[in-house]
Amino acid sequence: MKDIAKKCGVSITTVSRALRDNDEISRETKEKILKVASELEYTANIPARVLAGGRSNTIGLIVADNSNPYFAKLILGIEDVAKKNNFGVILYNTNEDPELEMQGHHMLSEKRVDGLIITSIRTGKDPLISLQKKDIPFVLLNRYIEDFETDWVRSDNNFGAYTLTKLLCSLGHERILHITGGEEISSVRERIAGYKKALLEHHIEFDPQLISRCNLKLDGGYQCAKCALSDLKPLPTAIFAYSDVIAVGVMKTLYENHIRIPEDIALVGYDNNDYSEFLEPSLTTVDQFAFEIGQKGMEILIEKICNPEDKPWDEKQLIIKPEILIRESSGGSKI
Numbered sequence: 001m002k003d004i005a006k007k008c009g010v011s012i013t014t015v016s017r018a019l020r021d022n023d024e025i026s027r028e029t030k031e032k033i034l035k036v037a038s039e040l041e042y043t044a045n046i047p048a049r050v051l052a053g054g055r056s057n058t059i060g061l062i063v064a065d066n067s068n069p070y071f072a073k074l075i076l077g078i079e080d081v082a083k084k085n086n087f088g089v090i091l092y093n094t095n096e097d098p099e100l101e102m103q104g105h106h107m108l109s110e111k112r113v114d115g116l117i118i119t120s121i122r123t124g125k126d127p128l129i130s131l132q133k134k135d136i137p138f139v140l141l142n143r144y145i146e147d148f149e150t151d152w153v154r155s156d157n158n159f160g161a162y163t164l165t166k167l168l169c170s171l172g173h174e175r176i177l178h179i180t181g182g183e184e185i186s187s188v189r190e191r192i193a194g195y196k197k198a199l200l201e202h203h204i205e206f207d208p209q210l211i212s213r214c215n216l217k218l219d220g221g222y223q224c225a226k227c228a229l230s231d232l233k234p235l236p237t238a239i240f241a242y243s244d245v246i247a248v249g250v251m252k253t254l255y256e257n258h259i260r261i262p263e264d265i266a267l268v269g270y271d272n273n274d275y276s277e278f279l280e281p282s283l284t285t286v287d288q289f290a291f292e293i294g295q296k297g298m299e300i301l302i303e304k305i306c307n308p309e310d311k312p313w314d315e316k317q318l319i320i321k322p323e324i325l326i327r328e329s330s331g332g333s334k335i
Contacts, residue, residue, distance in 0.1 A: 061078060070290050092104035137304040138301070141293055229259075270285055272285045
C-alpha cells in the first residue's frame with residue numbers, strides 16, 4: 001500500500017479507502033489507485049485486516065460428507081451466493097465423525113472466518129454456544145437441535161418421508177423396511193416420524209424390526225439390505241432408503257440376489273441426486289432442493305455478517321417443502 005501511495009502521490013489512508021471502494025474518494029482518484037494496484041499485483045493482507053478489526057470475507061463450511069451428491073449440491077448453492085457477495089468459502093469435511101467436527105470448529109475459528117455454515121452437529125450444542133459467546137454468526141443447514149434456538153434452513157423431512165411411505169402404502173405394501181442412520185441426526189428422526197405417520201394412517205402396525213440402521217454411505221445400504229434378506233421373515237415387499245446413496249447400495253444387494261425392482265421388492269430413495277433418474281430402474285425419490293437450501297442459508301449468514309449493528313438478531317428459521325418424484329422403482333403412481 002505504501003508503494004501504491006508513493007506512485008499515485010496520495011496518502012496510505014486514501015489508498016486504503018479506494019481499495020475498500022469508499023465513496024469519499026473521487027472516481028478519478030479511485031480508478032488511478034486501482035490501476036496502479038493491479039500493475040503492482042496488490043493483494044490484501046487478510047490476517048492484518050482481521051487483527052485490525054476488519055472482515056476476512058471468508059466463510060467456514062462444516063459439511064457432514066462432501067462425497068455425498070446431496071451435500072455437493074448444498075455446497076454449490078452456498079458458493080453461488082458467496083461469490084456474488086465477494087466471499088470465499090473454506091470447506092471442512094467431518095465425514096460424520098464427531099471428533100473431526102470439533103477439529104473443524106477449532107481450525108475455522110483460528111482462520112478468523114466471518115461466520116460459519118454448519119451441516120453436521122453430532123457434537124451437540126456446546127460448540128454452537130461457544131460460537132454465540134464469541135459473537136461469530138452461524139447458520140445450520142438441514143439439521144437442528146430441538147431445544148436450541150438459532151438460525152437454520154431445512155427441508156421438511158417429516159413431510160417428505162410421510163409422502164414416500166404413503167405412496168408405498170397406497171400400492172399395497174405393508175412390510176416396508178426403512179434403512180436409515182443414527183438417532184443423533186435430526187433428519188433421521190424426522191423421516192422416521194413421517195414413516196410412522198403414514199403407516200398409522202393406513203392402519204399398519206409399526207414393526208421396530210423394520211427399522212435398520214447403517215452408516216450413511218453406499219456400503220451401509222448394501223450391508224443392511226444383505227442382513228434384511230437373511231434375517232427378516234417374511235421379507236419386506238418395499239424398502240425406503242434414507243438417501244439415494246443408500247438406495248444404490250440396496251440395489252446392488254437386490255441385483256446380486258436376483259430380486260427384481262419393483263416386481264419383487266419396491267424401492268424408494270431420498271435427495272434426488274443427479275444420477276437417480278438414470279438408474280435402471282429409475283429411482284423414485286424426494287427432491288429437498290439442496291441447492292436452494294444452500295443459497296438461503298448463505299443469504300441469512302451474509303446478512304448477519306454485513307449488518308452487525310442489528311444485534312441481538314432475531315432467529316431466522318426456514319422450512320422448505322420437498323417434492324416427491326415418482327419413477328419406475330416404486331412400481332406405481334398411486335398417492
